Amino acid sequence: MTRIFIPDDAAALSMGAGKVASAIKAEADKRGLQLEIIRNGSRGLLWLEPLVEVETAKGRVAYGPVTAKDVAALFDADFLKGGKHRLGHGLTEEIDYLKKQERLTFARCGVIDPLSIDDYIAHGGFAGLTAALKKTGADIVKAVTESGLRGRGGAGFPTGIKWKTVLDANADQKYICCNADEGDSGTFADRMLMEGDPFTLIEGMTIAGIATGATKGLIYIRSEYPHAIAKMKQAIAHAIAARWLGDNIQGSGKAFSLAVRTGAGAYICGEETSMLESLEGKRGMVRPKPPIPALEGLFGKPTVINNVLSFAAVPDILAKGAEFYKNYGMGRSRGTLPFQLAGNIRQGGLVEKAFGITLRELVEDFGGGTHSGRPARAIQVGGPLGSYVPASQFDLPMDYETFAANGAMVGHGGLVVFDDTVDMARQARFAMEFCAIESCGKCTPCRIGAVRGVEVIDRIIAGIERDKNLIVLDDLCQTMIDGSLCAMGGLTPMPVQSAVKHFPEDFDRPTAKAAE
Amino acid sequence: MLTKPEMSPESERARDVCSRHGNRPDELIEILHEVQDELGCVPEAVVPVIAKAVNLSRAEVHGVITFYHDFRREPAGRHVVKICRAESCQSMAGEALCNHAKASLRTGFGETTADGSVTLEAVYCLGNCALSPAMMVDGELHGRVDAGRFDEIIAETLSEAAQ
Numbered sequence: 001m002t003r004i005f006i007p008d009d010a011a012a013l014s015m016g017a018g019k020v021a022s023a024i025k026a027e028a029d030k031r032g033l034q035l036e037i038i039r040n041g042s043r044g045l046l047w048l049e050p051l052v053e054v055e056t057a058k059g060r061v062a063y064g065p066v067t068a069k070d071v072a073a074l075f076d077a078d079f080l081k082g083g084k085h086r087l088g089h090g091l092t093e094e095i096d097y098l099k100k101q102e103r104l105t106f107a108r109c110g111v112i113d114p115l116s117i118d119d120y121i122a123h124g125g126f127a128g129l130t131a132a133l134k135k136t137g138a139d140i141v142k143a144v145t146e147s148g149l150r151g152r153g154g155a156g157f158p159t160g161i162k163w164k165t166v167l168d169a170n171a172d173q174k175y176i177c178c179n180a181d182e183g184d185s186g187t188f189a190d191r192m193l194m195e196g197d198p199f200t201l202i203e204g205m206t207i208a209g210i211a212t213g214a215t216k217g218l219i220y221i222r223s224e225y226p227h228a229i230a231k232m233k234q235a236i237a238h239a240i241a242a243r244w245l246g247d248n249i250q251g252s253g254k255a256f257s258l259a260v261r262t263g264a265g266a267y268i269c270g271e272e273t274s275m276l277e278s279l280e281g282k283r284g285m286v287r288p289k290p291p292i293p294a295l296e297g298l299f300g301k302p303t304v305i306n307n308v309l310s311f312a313a314v315p316d317i318l319a320k321g322a323e324f325y326k327n328y329g330m331g332r333s334r335g336t337l338p339f340q341l342a343g344n345i346r347q348g349g350l351v352e353k354a355f356g357i358t359l360r361e362l363v364e365d366f367g368g369g370t371h372s373g374r375p376a377r378a379i380q381v382g383g384p385l386g387s388y389v390p391a392s393q394f395d396l397p398m399d400y401e402t403f404a405a406n407g408a409m410v411g412h413g414g415l416v417v418f419d420d421t422v423d424m425a426r427q428a429r430f431a432m433e434f435c436a437i438e439s440c441g442k443c444t445p446c447r448i449g450a451v452r453g454v455e456v457i458d459r460i461i462a463g464i465e466r467d468k469n470l471i472v473l474d475d476l477c478q479t480m481i482d483g484s485l486c487a488m489g490g491l492t493p494m495p496v497q498s499a500v501k502h503f504p505e506d507f508d509r510p511t512a513k514a515a516e
Numbered sequence: 517m518l519t520k521p522e523m524s525p526e527s528e529r530a531r532d533v534c535s536r537h538g539n540r541p542d543e544l545i546e547i548l549h550e551v552q553d554e555l556g557c558v559p560e561a562v563v564p565v566i567a568k569a570v571n572l573s574r575a576e577v578h579g580v581i582t583f584y585h586d587f588r589r590e591p592a593g594r595h596v597v598k599i600c601r602a603e604s605c606q607s608m609a610g611e612a613l614c615n616h617a618k619a620s621l622r623t624g625f626g627e628t629t630a631d632g633s634v635t636l637e638a639v640y641c642l643g644n645c646a647l648s649p650a651m652m653v654d655g656e657l658h659g660r661v662d663a664g665r666f667d668e669i670i671a672e673t674l675s676e677a678a679q
Binding site: 010011013014015046047049182183184185186187188191223224225226227261262263264265266267278279280281282283284299340341342343344345348349350371380384414416417418419422427430434437438440 | 540541542543544545546548549570576579580583584585586587600602603604605606607608639640641642643644645646647648650652655656657658659660
């Protein structure tokens with residue numbers, strides 16, 4: 001029977017994948033054809049969604065973007081045998097966008113049936129956990145440390161060091177918490193992985209539990225991701241049934257349990273201590289550090305907190321060795337990063353590449369330039385708290401240290417592209433406005449600084465004492481950087497100051513009144 | 517003799533939700549989500565019931581409800597339209613979409629249309645940034661939404677409801 005893959009990833013569904021699946025089923029029934037429809041995750045070629053794949057003797061053949069209206073014509077073109085059609089792209093694996101990538105974390109995403117454990121194992125799944133079950137906690141931590149893996153959530157803290165702190169802590173209970181509160185604009189990799197390959201996250205967290213002696217794990221997923229929440233909950237139930245989670249994992253005597261917790265629309269809960277408060281059922285107020293969560297985290301117990309993609313990178317490291325992973329990347333940025341091409345871009349999607357690739361390669365070679373066809377003027381890298389990078393810096397290699405040296409941050413590798421119609425003063429204002437909306441309110445520089453920031457930028461835009469107000473803005477930013485409790489207030493000045501620095505002309509435009 | 521006042525049906529349901537979560541205070545956010553799913557919002561009247569069940573003060577429960585954007589004190593309209601206003605959607609003329617939505621629905625963000633059919637909300641990122649602008653209608657995600665597609669989706673949503 002012919003097998004057809006139609007994603008049920010949220011992005012694919014947003015472009016009508018659900019209707020396409022129904023239409024293909026109906027058309028097949030009408031023509032008396034037998035086929036098996038598999039709802040896979042997304043391959044990450046998001047501008048081609050819904051991307052329908054047909055399994056043929058030569059491999060999987062891709063068609064996209066398919067709408068329900070195209071379905072009859074696809075059958076006429078004999079797409080079930082890989083027939084030619086204007087929406088056809090040939091073999092999926094041969095599509096340049098995919099072929100040029102280095103897929104480690106996302107190797108299975110879009111390939112397998114996300115909820116089939118057999119499919120997962122057939123594609124190398126649970127090899128990392130199986131290897132980990134034979135090792136001591138210290139050996140697992142050593143492998144993760146040697147791989148050079150750094151936190152993929154944005155801060156880039158060495159994962160192995162964090163795990164070692166938890167391993168060495170003495171406590172009756174330890175926890176593993178996954179930060180899946182992917183609230184930054186321009187990011188969707190966590191969501192894609194949870195929807196397309198959820199067992200990888202389960203496997204990575206279980207390895208973390210075994211490594212550090214933690215028996216309980218929680219995944220904090222934002223409520224804006226209903227599809228990911230549903231998929232993760234189903235995957236956990238499957239993993240329990242197949243004894244990959246529970247009191248006695250695969251007869252090893254090791255225990256690890258996992259549950260999903262839903263966020264409630266607060267951006268700040270992506271900050272790790274705020275997330276802990278939220279996981280305890282409280283307001284998401286940021287906690288001062290120290291104590292660090294690795295020593296006093298959830299319910300005051302030692303806690304590993306990592307991003308989805310940090311956990312998801314771990315199974316490969318255990319299965320293939322630290323050296324294998326370490327061989328990708330540059331400098332102190334080892335391995336691969338799943339870059340997310342977003343915003344005003346022609347071919348938006350997920351590009352997993354080793355560190356060292358430049359912004360230009362990502363946006364021009366992979367992304368095909370802007371969606372509007374106009375020149376790219378700025379790229380915001382690393383989310384709402386990341387810098388606006390001007391075209392003159394598009395050739396910087398994506399590396400934590402190189403970016404930091406140039407006043408920017410790689411963060412989680414989310415790229416939001418803006419064309420030359422963007423008004424950078426408005427973007428700077430938005431950064432402050434967003435901080436004012438989403439600040440938890442605990443510390444003054446963030447709570448009040450953001451409000452004052454909006455007011456000052458408004459005065460600059462209105463042409464009121466611009467030079468003086470730019471000095472005030474700079475002073476305010478410095479106060480927020482120095483005095484804020486967490487990255488929300490501490491990094492909001494990054495987009496603001498980068499906009500002022502690289503695009504001063506936008507802060508010096510004639511006002512409506514002056515133009516009269 | 518004092519008799520115990522009768523519990524309203526809403527309060528009873530809220531109490532049942534708490535009990536399904538073992539009356540655990542750390543599950544308060546899950547409890548509030550479920551109460552809102554059942555009752556359409558978290559009405560003021562159930563706050564003391566929840567507080568008592570999970571052994572927190574009313575002030576603590578009130579604090580949690582008001583901290584998170586998701587929880588409503590009043591029921592929403594029959595449909596909830598959330599439009600993303602974050603950077604990625606801004607780069608793809610998201611503000612024009614927002615203005616179109618406000619004008620065509622004749623309502624503002626955080627408000628409900630006069631006939632109670634649609635509540636319009638701003639959201640900061642729906643994780644569909646490669647296909648901006650994005651919006652979510654009753655939990656269903658839509659990408660590459662321009663004014664034309666917005667009108668189609670809204671018309672479809674309202675006509676489905678009418679059937």
